[in-house]
Amino acid sequence: MLSYRIKTHKILSFNRDKLLQVSTTSALTFRACSFYVAISRHTQLSYPYRSGNAPSRNIHKRSNETAGEVLRRIVPVIITAISSYGIQFFHSQDDIWDIYSPLNALSRREEKALEKFEYASSANHYRIQILVDRKDGGSLMNRQDLLDIGSLHKLITDNVTASDGMKTYWYREMCGVYCNESNSIIVGFLQAVVESGGESANLMLTYPNAQALQNQIFVGYSIGNLHYWAKNKELVDGFKLLVLHYMVDLRLPMGRALSADFELKLRNLFGRATQESATLNYALLSRSRELEEQREITIVALPYLGVTGLVLTGFMLITLVNIPFYTSQHVEVRPYQMTSYNEYDQAIFGVISPGMALWTSGAMLWWFGYPFSNILTVVPFLVITIGIDDAFLILAGWRHSS
Numbered sequence: 246m247l248s249y250r251i252k253t254h255k256i257l258s259f260n261r262d263k264l265l266q267v268s269t270t271s272a273l274t275f276r277a278c279s280f281y282v283a284i285s286r287h288t289q290l291s292y293p294y295r296s297g298n299a300p301s302r303n304i305h306k307r308s309n310e311t312a313g314e315v316l317r318r319i320v321p322v323i324i325t326a327i328s329s330y331g332i333q334f335f336h337s338q339d340d341i342w343d344i345y346s347p348l349n350a351l352s353r354r355e356e357k358a359l360e361k362f363e364y365a366s367s368a369n370h371y372r373i374q375i376l377v378d379r380k381d382g383g384s385l386m387n388r389q390d391l392l393d394i395g396s397l398h399k400l401i402t403d404n405v406t407a408s409d410g411m412k413t414y415w416y417r418e419m420c421g422v423y424c425n426e427s428n429s430i431i432v433g434f435l436q437a438v439v440e441s442g443g444e445s446a447n448l449m450l451t452y453p454n455a456q457a458l459q460n461q462i463f464v465g466y467s468i469g470n471l472h473y474w475a476k477n478k479e480l481v482d483g484f485k486l487l488v489l490h491y492m493v494d495l496r497l498p499m500g501r502a503l504s505a506d507f508e509l510k511l512r513n514l515f516g517r518a519t520q521e522s523a524t525l526n527y528a529l530l531s532r533s534r535e536l537e538e539q540r541e542i543t544i545v546a547l548p549y550l551g552v553t554g555l556v557l558t559g560f561m562l563i564t565l566v567n568i569p570f571y572t573s574q575h576v577e578v579r580p581y582q583m584t585s586y587n588e589y590d591q592a593i594f595g596v597i598s599p600g601m602a603l604w605t606s607g608a609m610l611w612w613f614g615y616p617f618s619n620i621l622t623v624v625p626f627l628v629i630t631i632g633i634d635d636a637f638l639i640l641a642g643w644r645h646s647s
Contacts, residue, residue: 321601328605331612338616339536369496370421371504375489375515376528384472384483388439393525395432397518398489402429405514407507409499419503421494428489431467435487450481466490508533539619546622553626554596557633565640599632 338344346352360368377394379385385394406413417424434457438450449456453465467490472483491511493504508531515527603625611617 321598321605325601325605328608328612331608331610334611334614336611336616337540338618339539341535341539344618369494370423371493371495371500371508372531373491373493373504373508373511374530375491375511376530377487377489378470378485378526379524380522380526381524382485384485385487386435386439386481386483388436390525391432391436391439393522394487394489395429395436397515398428398432401491401511401514402427405507405510407493407503407510409497409503409506411499414497414503416491416507419494419497419507420492421496423490423492426490428467428491430462431464434462434464435468451479452481505533543619543622550625550629554600554629557629558596561633561636594636596629596632596636599628602632603628 356368377385379390385391402416406415407419408414434448434455435450437457438445438448438455441448447456447458450464452468452471453463455462455464467488468481468484469486469488470484471481472485474480474482491507493507494500495504497503508529512529515529519525519527607617
């Protein structure tokens, strides 16, 4: 019997250590969870052989063992309660342009060297892009659509202001070095091409560099989903996507607050424009918007963690059922095992124990200053699954011991 228990411990330890290698990103969390699960489940692997005819000299020994079992159950609860203090230090790091690169990566040095070259790095300006397409999926290369887009852009440049909480700016006062690269130039050129029928030698819409009176206009960042002339594969005769670019100079006082206020006003403006327009869709894309989308992944996924726990608990209860019912692994109590508690809670605690481990390890890591990243949303699902797997092994070891 002792030999079998030792082997069971080894199997469980090997299984846990092997699973800890699943993700290097979450290795610290897994180690904390594994340590916690080992503490909270130690009692489940330490049932001594007790006979109903045991001599009286074992009574004191059984009392000490019972007290130890109770203590081993209380300690994880105390640890969880204490670590809950770390929840108040929760913070996240969601910058996908930063967290996935090593601190000594060559790309970081290259980016640092390019910061002084604004057009190569855009390091000192906050970019907001407006993606425009038709609701019916058609081409935007027509007079009415370009007129509507041009009018809306003019409304922004002439009437929309943004505030940093202290001062109000017009767009031309906060667009920095990009003021000369106005969307008006691109839209005006496209309107001229449409008016000429696309056959003028002075106005040729080629990609990515168009020709305007023997001058080149770069349209590579402004139009997409192109269609070319059948008789001239170099000339564009249609496009289904138009991108408007708006920039905010972050070197201005309170530049971050200014960009946030301007972005909020653009969201509201283009949101109303999409609702009121019969033909055009406007979608805003920015760095803040991308981070919001990442956070939405976590918000949407977390409710399914409870569903996962319920499904796995139900699966465990069903698969361990035996006939007659009292012989089922999760409720079986042997006559000679006169312990102070029964094993009715094995399946339930197979889920509760990893859940408490997740809470404890996460809170302690935030207490120590480690940030949460949305990529770690997958970790709770893995830990719950591993906990159920360990519970099966524990129950099997308990069932087959002595």
